[in-house]
Amino acid sequence: MTFTHAIVKKPGPNFHQAITTAGLGRPDFEKALAQHAAYCDALKQCGLALTVLAADPLYPDGTFVEDAAIVTERCAIITNMSAPSRRGEKAVVAHALGRFRPVEHLAPPATADGGDVMRVGDHFFIGISGRTDAGGARQLSDALGRYGYTASTVPVADCLHLKTGVTCVGDNCLLATAEFAGRAEFADCEIIPATPNEPAGANCILINGHLLIPAVCEATRLLLARLGQPIIEVDISEFQKMDGGLTCLSLRF
């Protein structure tokens, strides 16, 4: 599918107060801003027009805008994030998406994060994780079904979100960490096992024939080079300190 737009949100000065389990230290705010700008440039290089939301000090995790919504050609579904500190992030995202798509909302107390939703063709895999519960997955699945898509669930145990460990890198082709590589749920997909010593490398984004991959994942770059698509490396070290990856920094549609 061809994407034309992306929504991003700048990190704010209190970005270091975002949720993290990474143990990689405090992010450097100036560096995060520069990396965010370079990430935006990479999206533009893939042909996307950007809506850039302002940072909001109320939400240190707000830059991880992907978690607030699922966007398809036909609809946007606003999620209900499980982390209490993130629940208020969705209002500004819903408002921005309302310019482009009919907007649906998940009803609490069910929870879901966009990072748990991976699209492959017209099918959506929904991770049941520490962030997305069965009720959230059911509501997402029902809403997607109303717009003509199919969905199924995948248990997530070892990572924050489904897409932390598996992402779509080509037509029906997944780059997957060991947790997901042999899973029956993905039996109909071609699987490229991710490089074990570069777990962050599994979180890539395919945009209009370009592959965005995290910087300093040399083995992953070599692995994906065989797909023959242009590869753009983006350094997101400051976002990785707050458990973020490439996908979570934008909503693409």
Ligand code: CIR
């Ligand atoms: C969080 O824990 O919610 C954020 N610090 C990181 C969210 C990353 N989102 C994603 O991978 N989709």
